[in-house]
Amino acid sequence: MVAFSAAALTSVIALAIGVSSGYFGGRTDEILMTVTNIMLVFPQLPLLIILAAFLGNVGPFVIAVILRLTSWPWGARVMRAQTLSIRRKEFVIAGGRRSGAVEHLDRPGVEPAAEDWLASAPLAQAERRGRRPPRRGCIMSAPLLSCRDVSVDYIVGGGTARACNRVALDIHPAETVGLAGESGCGKSTLAFAITRMHNAPALISEGQILYEGRDVLAMTPAELRASRWAETAMVFQSAISALNPVITIGEQICDVILAHRPVTRDEAWSRGEELLSMVGIARARMSAYPHQLSGGMRQRVVIAISLALRPRLIVMDEPTTALDVVVEREIMDELAQLKWKYGFAILFISHDLALMGEICDRIGIMYAGNLVELGAAAEVLENxxxxxxxxxxxxxxSIHGPRTRLHGIPGSPVNxxxxxxxxxxxxxxxxxxxxxxxxxxxxxxxxxxxxxxxxxxxxxxxxxx
Incomplete structure (x- = not known):
């Protein structure tokens, strides 16, 4: 009876604290989890013995109370994790939007009348699989970014290597376009050309890159500085290399905000805390250094920095390559939610075609600097x-059906x-x-x-x- 009573009371406390922490988030989550972590520091059995000795002759009810007060933290953490997981499901997001529990979403380029259509659970599931119809304000609108016959050459001692050969690609508002291909095919070279981040010996030798009709290649250094992060942001392949190891996370976020917005440092710091919360990182991590974070947390920080100025286009260069599949799934789910909320477009570069099939509207395939195929995600993968x-x-x-022999691509990439x-x-x-x-x-x-x-x-x- 004592064990049953203790288990029941512990479950009630763990359920109340864990669900409240995961559901409300923010300051509530920080306070409840701080208390939980403090309780986890105390060893349970010695604490039970000390309390029993202090209280003297105790009965079964008091023992149940002591067990309850010392056993709930583990359950609370489990319930918080489950709540966070369910809270991010598409049907919860869609239900909240339909019931008015979630604030009105302002998607650039998407009409308000289309909001319920975008938020419905079946289509949210279809969006993750890359098998849904073109969205209003996306495919049907004018391109946000247009690459017109863009060529990039690397000038080396033995000649000129053309890494991108007259690539033509449009990205529409709120669209996700994937670029796939083996290493060295020109995916990252095109991404760096879009953001004009190439240095010698790379040379953008021909073509135009138009962002909302303005030629990125004709921008002055001042115009280019104003455009980066504010209009087009980039998430680099290696988060640990992209972050400065001797500057705190908060300082790096604030640097981006202060360079583009007329705000005080305190306002920039508050905005940084909001960004970290947005990607699932505690606000207290603003004072942490990159080496103090895990690989998944560092990648979330880089995504938070890319969202700091609400750009309309984010270029993501293999953002999940160094992560395990569990962390990769968590980050991609969070990215999908942020995209639905803010309506930015994504150029997603990866080797993972299966992942692209879940998140991309269209997929382009590159080989030896050439864009050799482009189409709707489902069409490219199925046909x-x-x-x-x-x-x-x-x-x-395939994980379904009979086993079949897989055939690789013979030979090696061309020189x-x-x-x-x-x-x-x-x-x-x-x-x-x-x-x-x-x-x-x-x-x-x-x-x-x-x-x-x-x-x-x-x-x-x-x-x-």
Missing amino acids: PRHPYTQGLVGSFP LLDLPQGCNFQDRCPARIAACARVAPHLLPAGLGHEAACHLVTPPQEARA
């Missing part, structure tokens, strides 16, 4: 038209200093034809909203003649 894309998609094992005539993929392509050795394919329509650069899909003019 790939370029042999290279087919090889990438076919390298992922950018010694490109072949015709198609760059010809030596590795199992379906090459004679035209592949003579004519370089161009990105042409291969279906509704689907483009591919392959002679098997779009025969060259000489073959049609």
